[in-house]
Amino acid sequence: xxxxxxxxxxxxxxxxxxxxxxxxxxxxxxxxxxxxxxxxxxxxxxxxxxxxxxxxxxxxxxxxxxxxxxxxxxxxxxxxxxxxxxxxxxxxxxxxxxxxxxxxxxxxxxxxxxxxxxxxxxxxxxxxxxxxxxxxxxxxxxxxxxxxxxxxxxxxxxxxxxxxxxxxxxxxxxxxxxxxxxxxxxxxxxxxx
Numbered sequence: 179x180x181x182x183x184x185x186x187x188x189x190x191x192x193x194x195x196x197x198x199x200x201x202x203x204x205x206x207x208x209x210x211x212x213x214x215x216x217x218x219x220x221x222x223x224x225x226x227x228x229x230x231x232x233x234x235x236x237x238x239x240x241x242x243x244x245x246x247x248x249x250x251x252x253x254x255x256x257x258x259x260x261x262x263x264x265x266x267x268x269x270x271x272x273x274x275x276x277x278x279x280x281x282x283x284x285x286x287x288x289x290x291x292x293x294x295x296x297x298x299x300x301x302x303x304x305x306x307x308x309x310x311x312x313x314x315x316x317x318x319x320x321x322x323x324x325x326x327x328x329x330x331x332x333x334x335x336x337x338x339x340x341x342x343x344x345x346x347x348x349x350x351x352x353x354x355x356x357x358x359x360x361x362x363x364x365x366x367x368x369x370x371x
Contacts, residue, residue, distance in 0.1 A: 185219055188287035194363060197356035200346050204333075206360050211335065213344055217263030222337045227364055229336040232357040234349045247319030254312035262305045269298040333357055 182198060184204045191253045195206040202215030275291035283289070331350040335342045346353055 183214040183216060183219070185214040185221070187212070195356050195359040197350075197352050198346075199344050202344070202353040204344060204356060206356065207362060208363075211360060213342065215344075220342055222335060224360075224363060225365055226337045227335060227360070228338075229334075230357050230360050230364070231334045231336075232331065232354055234329055234331050236329035237326035238270060241320045244322030244326060246323075247315045247322065251312040251319060253315035254308045254315065258305060258308040258312070261308075262302050265298050265302040265305060268293050269302065272298070335360075 180274075182201060182203050184203050187193070187205070187207065191209070193207055194204055197204045197283045199213070199215065202213060204211070204213045208224075210221050210223050211227065212219065272291050272295045276295045279289040279291050323348070328348050330345045330347050331353045332343060332345040333353055333356075
């Protein structure tokens with residue numbers, strides 16, 4: 179497993195705090211905040227940081243979508259056997275008429291009954307795949323529910339009219355501590371003389 183990227187620091191740059199992210203590392207030095215990930219590196223001078231926020235969120239939308247997927251899977255499981263039985267019974271009911279049409283036709287092609295029977299058998303084959311689709315929906319739905327319930331800790335750094343955001347899955351105490359340390363290192367407002 180590859181290690182998370184680490185920001186490039188200048189010689190003599192002292193690390194005050196660091197936090198591991200899902201795919202990278204955030205490092206606080208005496209003069210800047212550097213965030214390195216697989217996609218690149220960002221750096222913000224502490225003097226330009228206007229605000230640092232940290233919050234924990236659960237993904238209610240992912241939980242709801244996961245519940246819908248689980249309900250769809252259960253519906254597929256419930257209708258598969260009765261629907262397949264109904265379709266096959268209709269196909270068997272057309273067997274006599276399809277046989278007569280095949281016998282009456284010189285080329286053995288048949289007519290409407292043969293066509294309908296073929297469509298019904300194809301539909302029964304498609305319905306046979308419903309349990310596989312149901313299991314996939316169930317697994318994806320449960321994963322969405324679990325990941326949504328775990329949530330994520332999101333850190334937002336406002337600097338110079340722009341925002342840098344990074345996150346980590348779950349309620350990350352190290353990220354909360356990192357933001358607290360960044361807040362302590364920010365330059366304070368000028369004091370009047």
